[in-house]
Amino acid sequence: MSDDLSDDYGDLGERRNRRIRLIAWVTIGALILVGGGSTVLSLLFG
Template sequence: MSDVERHVDDDYGDLNAKRNKRIRIIAWTTIIALILGGGGATVLSLLFG
């Protein structure tokens, strides 16, 4: 690792880990919402279709 890369890592600390955790939470929330929304639409279309 070069001195510049090491300096950048020292400056930001664990922000990268926090960012990855936030992205993972948002991704799972989106996936769950899409599954629940799709399932809900299917049930409504079967009931009222």
């Protein structure tokens, strides 16, 4: 069944994986920036 899907949709699986990877990296970056920013603010303002 998965062979049928890959034939029907072509490169959609590759595009989907690329989009998921991009969203994951953006989320990781945002978490690092927000977490780092809150740490710096808590150190500055105690």
